[in-house]
Amino acid sequence: MKTILKKYKFDFPIILVFVLFVGSSFYFNYNPGKQIFKDNFWMFFKEMLVILPVMFILIGLFDVWIPKERIQKHIGNASGLKGMLLVMLLAFIQAGPLYAAFPVAYLLWKKGCSPVNVFIYISAFTTAKIPMLTFEIGFLGVKFSMLRILITIPVFILIGIIMGRYFKRNKCKINEG
Amino acid sequence: MQYLLAITALLVIISFIVDRKKTIQGIHKGLIQFFRILPTLLSVIIIISVVLFFVSDKLLIEYLGKEAGLGAYISAATIGSVSLLPGFIAYPLAGILVQSGVSYSVIAVFITTLMMVGILTIPIEVRYFGLKTTIIRNVLSFFGAIIVGTLMAFTYYLM
Numbered sequence: 536m537k538t539i540l541k542k543y544k545f546d547f548p549i550i551l552v553f554v555l556f557v558g559s560s561f562y563f564n565y566n567p568g569k570q571i572f573k574d575n576f577w578m579f580f581k582e583m584l585v586i587l588p589v590m591f592i593l594i595g596l597f598d599v600w601i602p603k604e605r606i607q608k609h610i611g612n613a614s615g616l617k618g619m620l621l622v623m624l625l626a627f628i629q630a631g632p633l634y635a636a637f638p639v640a641y642l643l644w645k646k647g648c649s650p651v652n653v654f655i656y657i658s659a660f661t662t663a664k665i666p667m668l669t670f671e672i673g674f675l676g677v678k679f680s681m682l683r684i685l686i687t688i689p690v691f692i693l694i695g696i697i698m699g700r701y702f703k704r705n706k707c708k709i710n711e712g
Numbered sequence: 713m714q715y716l717l718a719i720t721a722l723l724v725i726i727s728f729i730v731d732r733k734k735t736i737q738g739i740h741k742g743l744i745q746f747f748r749i750l751p752t753l754l755s756v757i758i759i760i761s762v763v764l765f766f767v768s769d770k771l772l773i774e775y776l777g778k779e780a781g782l783g784a785y786i787s788a789a790t791i792g793s794v795s796l797l798p799g800f801i802a803y804p805l806a807g808i809l810v811q812s813g814v815s816y817s818v819i820a821v822f823i824t825t826l827m828m829v830g831i832l833t834i835p836i837e838v839r840y841f842g843l844k845t846t847i848i849r850n851v852l853s854f855f856g857a858i859i860v861g862t863l864m865a866f867t868y869y870l871m
Contacts, residue, residue: 543751543752545755545835546751546752546754546755546835547751549754549755549758549759550751550754550755550758553758567765570765571761571762571765572761574765575760575761575762575764575765576757576758576761578798579757579760579761579798580757582798583753583757585717586716587746587753588743588746589716589717589720590716591742591743591745591746592720592724592738592739592742592743593720593723593742594741594742594745595737595738595739595740595741595742595743595745596723596724596727596735596738596739596742597738598738598741598742599734599735599737599738599741600727600734600738630716632796632798632833633796633827633828633830633833634753634756634830634833634836634837637836637837637839637840637841638745638749638840640840641840654849657849658828658853661827661828662824662827662828667799667803670799670800670803671799671803671823673803674803674804674806674807675803675806675807675810675816675819679816679819679820682864682867683820683823683824683860683864686820686860686863686864686867687824687856687860690856690859690860691828691856693856694849694852694853694856697852698845698848698849698852701845701848702845705844707841707842707845708842709840709841710839710840710841710842711745711748711840712745712748712749712839712840
């Protein structure tokens with residue numbers, strides 16, 4: 536119990552204050568408070584409650600079904616360019632906000648994905664998810680989207696390589712969350 | 713979103729038919745991870761909701777539209793790093809920004825930092841990667857976004 540309280544020492548007070556704030560906003564009919572809850576919080580909360588449990592179920596299934604050797608072979612330390620392309624492809628077909636990429640990154644790393652590829656995965660996930668691209672093209676045009684992606688890919692490969700080197704040199708770890 | 717649900721349901725069914733025990737074990741593992749991160753997730757989206765209340769669309773348009781030159785890049789990168797907007801809000805907003813005269817390269821910086829840098833989601837990232845790695849990744853992505861914007865400006869200038 537004590538370790539749980541310590542682990543979430545910032546989170547529980549924030550949640551408690553927010554619950555009290557929203558509760559009293561509705562009670563006293565305080566509009567900004569109601570707006571924060573209805574327009575902003577609820578939108579993120581819905582996304583979180585629908586997408587994340589589903590994602591974690593997929594992560595769990597992936598964990599029990601896919602053997603480490605296979606991951607290691609395809610996107611591990613010796614996978615080279617092919618490995619990079621594979622993690623990018625994996626990232627592009629997903630959906631969800633930035634924080635949804637971290638648990639997947641943990642799983643990939645645990646299964647033997649190289650650090651460089653883990654970071655390329657995170658950048659690719661945030662940059663060019665196909666479900667989001669249709670939105671981007673609709674509002675900003677094909678030319679903008681294609682240019683942005685073509686320019687961003689080398690930049691995030693570079694970031695991935697730098698991060699991967701740093702990660703290995705400092706013997707960093709990815710935790711279970 | 714629907715396709716994600718459909719694919720998951722299908723995979724769970726197939727997995728269940730092939731091996732019941734393994735499937736339950738996998739779902740259990742996944743959901744435990746979800747509940748472990750849930751308090752941090754909740755507090756982060758609470759903070760984002762409050763910040764978003766103070767940073768309205770109008771404010772963003774005013775800020776990004778008025779500035780020119782390097783200042784526009786810096787403010788686009790800063791605003792993009794701090795805020796976390798879902799795509800269905802960010803892209804319509806970017807469309808409005810373009811119509812009100814903001815250049816495509818500034819928009820590229822805004823979109824890139826919005827997606828790659830997450831200052832408000834740092835508490836979540838730290839749970840997985842630790843503080844130091846998290847900060848380095850975010851700083852690198854911040855400068856990466858500025859590089860993307862500069863190259864975009866250059867390409868648009870050449871075309």
